Amino acid sequence: MGTVAKALSLLDLFTLARPEIGLSDLARLSGMNKATVYRMVSELQAEGLLEQTGTRAYRIGPAVLRLAALREATVPLRAAAMPLLQRLSDRTGETVHLSFLEGGKLGTYAFTYADAHGTSVRMEDAAVLPFHATASGLAVLAYLPPDRREALLTPPLAGFTAATQTDAARIRAALSQVRASGIAVSTGGFEADVSSLAVPLFAADGSVTGALAVATPVSRMTDALRARIAQALTDTAPALGALWGASPLLQDTPPPPVPEPTD
Amino acid sequence: MGTVAKALSLLDLFTLARPEIGLSDLARLSGMNKATVYRMVSELQAEGLLEQTGTRAYRIGPAVLRLAALREATVPLRAAAMPLLQRLSDRTGETVHLSFLEGGKLGTYAFTYADAHGTSVRMEDAAVLPFHATASGLAVLAYLPPDRREALLTPPLAGFTAATQTDAARIRAALSQVRASGIAVSTGGFEADVSSLAVPLFAADGSVTGALAVATPVSRMTDALRARIAQALTDTAPALGALWGASPLLQDTPPPPVPEPTD
DNA sequence: ACCAAAGGTTCAAATAATGAACCAATCAAA
DNA sequence: TTTGATTGGTTCATTATTTGAACCTTTGGT
Incomplete structure (x- = not known):
């Protein structure tokens, strides 16, 4: 270093x-x-x-x-992404959350709220997300090259709530599930009362660059809602990827063009 | 370094x-x-x-x-300053511009436009201002401690237009004028068609931290307008300084509590 | 097929970073 | 007010990192 x-x-x-x-x-x-x-x-x-x-x-x-003004002038991504996030919020009635890999960290980039419910999950801008304890983090981790993934899974893994999974082996198993389904799930791993679903986002070269997530209060999460959110996420992700030139070919192929790593 | x-x-x-x-x-x-x-x-x-x-x-x-989101959450200065700048824009009918010392540089912090005229001076966010060629820069320079001032005045000074003053001795003379009047003036030194007036802004400890400026197209600048702008600037500066706890005692004492340096 | 310029890499030599110990100022409790 | 603990800041010999010429590979134009 x-x-x-x-x-x-x-x-x-x-x-x-x-x-x-x-x-x-x-x-x-x-x-x-x-x-x-x-x-x-x-x-x-x-x-x-x-x-x-x-x-x-x-x-x-x-x-x-x-510098931030310069960044948004150079890459007006947030402005373009916000309407898509807002639509997803409205459609699911829940908080939507977009994060990107910033060097070795997963940083919050933007989020939107639905005005459907009295309660909703509050997000913080200016937040860095732990990889192993959030749906967004798992979605990214699942499609990261094995060496980078392992670097992020080396113990000790921080515990945030009683429900935080800190066993690297179990997380690896969960990541296989993510690759199989194309969707990552996390309940109460980072914030106790929050349940989230996330899909990975890919750069134009096929590498993972971030995640799109929907977060709900655990009390509201049901299988039916989970299914609706999953659908909404997979519908929105391609349009979002298109903003930075990611191939829309990924649209109908849930396991994206990253080979199943041999781990 | x-x-x-x-x-x-x-x-x-x-x-x-x-x-x-x-x-x-x-x-x-x-x-x-x-x-x-x-x-x-x-x-x-x-x-x-x-x-x-x-x-x-x-x-x-x-x-x-x-980081910018974190900054604004920590110091929500821009949000508080904007209405003051906008009022100044409306009152003068011209572009208003707030800049702060960022380490060794003078960085654009915020600006507002008046909708009074068809033409107005366009500002860029994400800009760094030269000290010796802008009214804001001169306002700051005039109240900087002598050692820091001299460091910024060591030749060669960049020329931006035919009117840029690059002679350090003459600039030092101009700075005395600024200290005498409390207001800095610059015409066409950085952008050819722009004329500006600026007042220094002081931190709670009395040190200079930035400048508040009004920029007009040279074609519109007259003595009468200059006088009106100068008045508007000196009216607004104390309220702005109050946002970060600067003493309002400075209000009626144009030469602020920085002793005339012996240079 | 060629050339020029780009991004990226290597390794001995040179330079800058490091950390224990130190000082002065501040603050809280006695 | 004295004390003691903690703070921000500084010093300097030791140490480890940065540096830069030269090198390789890739890219893009002719």
Whole structure:
């Protein structure tokens, strides 16, 4: 792991729940030396990726807004995807959630709510999803090349709820199911009261790039709803893939053109 | 300059005009070795700050969207500032433009248009402003500590138009004017047909953090309009500063509490 | 079939990152 | 106010990483 990667990994310590972090905490959380962290945050600050608050704690800086504007101007994907997500929300009556592989992480990209129900699953933007504990993560994991998959399945796997599956062997078995059906399911693995279905999304070259998911409160999930959501997901995924030039040939072939890995 | 800063400086090579850059071009533009650049972009890519297109060129990656969402959740400044900017636009009938110091750079943060005129100055989000050639830049420069100011004024200064002032001595003289009046003026220094007025913005600790500017087509700028804009700017700046806790005491003291530096 | 330029890779040499220890400032409790 | 613990920040010899010339392979144009 190079110095640059280590410095950038500091950015991932900031979350909605922990938006400001002091120097000592940053050193503790990252496991790096305080002097090292200090030099890194100084460089990140000079670039505007971090900034220091009045209490000397660090937080994400204003430069990311400029970069984000540049990103959306370059790849106006979110704008194009939102109507598709909204239609899927309306059709299923549930929260829809689009995530993409960002380097080695699965990041939330966009989501939409239905206004059908009084209760719905609340999503956070700015979230990174665990691969082994979410439907989206499993959908991606199932179609990742074996080496990358195994790297992400090496113990210890974090437990988020009592229902989180942390046994790598069982997860591998679940991934075979995902490949067989083309759909990933997860119930309460990340958030206790949430049940999700997800389908993988593929890049133009056939590699997996993200996932499209529908999340419902566990109390509402039934076999009938599951079937309706699965149908809606497989209907929507090709149109979404078309936005970045993925082949619509995948449309009627649930197990996509990634060979069943020999694991 | 540390390795991290060098790697991050690559991000600044991407602009709206040049949103995708190949490896060799990145090496040329940055003046770094190709192998060095390659390792850096690989690390930036692993973090999702860059991504590679089908043609192997690099562009800003999706992770910046996640970070931007986190930033706005942490510091919902843009949302709070926009109505103030819009009022200023409506009042002056011109384009308003808010920029902040991001580390060593002056980055565009937000802008609003008036719908009064058929013509107006178009701004780009995702833009970095030169200090010596814009009203915003001069406003900031005037109140920066002498060492930081001098660092930014060391020749060679880039020329953007025939009217760009690139003589550091003359710019220093102009900065005295800015400190005397509390307002910076620039005509055609960055974009040929644009004339701007700007006031500095100060952080809670009294240090300069950015600028608020009004930009008009040169053809429309008159002394009368200049006076009206200057008034509108000095009226708005305190309310804007209040958003981040800057002292409203500055309201009626055009030369803010930064001592006239001995230069 | 050719050439030029691109992306990507290698390895010894050079340089930058590292971490233990240190200082000064802040804060809470005694 | 004294104490003690913790914070942000700094130093410097040791160490490990980055660097860059040269190399290979692929791509695209003529």
